[in-house]
Amino acid sequence: MKTINSFIKLGTCKPQLAFSLTLLALAGCSVAPLPQLNPTVPEAWRSSRSYNEPPRPELTQWWQAFNDPELNALVSRALQKNLNVAEANERLRATRILSKHAQSPHLPTLGIKTHDAVSPDTSTSYFLIGFDAQWELPLFGAKQSADRLANGHKALVKADLQAVLVSLVAEVSSRWVELRAAQQLETTLSTIQKIQREKLELLLIREHLNLTSSSDIASARAELARSEMALTAPRQTINRTTQQLAVLVAQSEPEATWLQRGPQPKLGNWQLSSLPADLLRTRPEINSAEAQVLIAAGELGMSRADIYPHISLGTSLQWSLNIASNRKRTRTGDSILSAGPGISIPLFDWGQRVANAHAKDHQMQAAVLAYRQTVLQGVAEAEIALGNLELLRLHERSSLQALAESQKRLDALKRRASLGLLSELDMDNARIDKLQIQQQVANANAERSIAYIALYKALGGATLPTAPLKDAY
Known part of the structure; x- marks a missing residue:
């Protein structure tokens, strides 16, 4: 002071x-001081490799790394039409409207009242009208604390909107990758089923010539039945993911184009290399925790201001009009004006107000600790996702090597078959082996794509809708 x-x-x-x-x-x-938020983050990612010029898509357009125009268009539609995004936008609009009037409780108030007054001897009757104006001054940090509360609530709702956007983009991308992977699996299993059926027909011919046993026929039939059973899983995934995509874009039914088989999204040789502090700033959970700290600081400031006396300025105007008189001489009207300061001093509940201020102080400290915990959790989730992405990259590379060796083996068997040194049954088995390894490559690619999506979800990567968000007023 x-x-x-x-x-x-x-x-x-x-x-x-x-x-x-x-x-x-x-x-x-x-005014309650704002605490310093200095979270501890590592200087670099442990699971990231070093690149001279690391490819790094923008946080707001990270899904374009798949180079899939259909996915890009689907994400844009979801951002514009998703009902959860629309709901979060409306909540943000409502909060912005209220935040503009954060200081309204500290503005002057005006009251008007009227009543009839009859003199004790019932000789006169007056009509009274009074105007009362009062302004309680926002002292002892109340004004700044009210602004902090308004800004904190607005930041909290913005973080909720960002969380919806991050979850939406990740959900759309994941469902699309799962859909294309399931369609690829269905194609591979259908091809295997066709080969198994041809293999069974060939064995039946050989059985008719007494060149094979009944056990081989039974084994071929069992393999054909298993291949037919295996088709159930990808078809269930296709049905589920298309319906989920329809919900995400606010449609009741999936589009027919989604059911048409297309190429599986491929991530390529993507790799992340950057500091956590540079990427985690967009994580909505961290922004929400920071907003909670600001709200707690505002509540602490309001509780401290409530300890001190409340000072106000007021004025009053009372005017009377004689409406009925039995006296010969009486005044027809009169007015009284008064103005001056007022003070309200907490006495008997002062201890409760002090205890409330102390409690709010501890709540703010709890909000700071929650913020730090949120940062640590964000770093851990990003590190785990990055580690999974690197491991799955190595897994995909190994599956590609296995596919290359399988192709070499199949080419060698084709040369032997052309020389009459190999039967068609052996060639069918080799083709099935290659298709299975090829499917393993597709699964590895899908798993790596899902890990990439999980990484950017952990980093809070998303974009705002193309249409700017405007207040209703």
């Missing part, structure tokens, strides 16, 4: 100026 003490020594100041400066000093007094 050095400002007030230095002002009191200036005896030459006018009383009005002195009163105004005192109120300004009290208005900023006792």
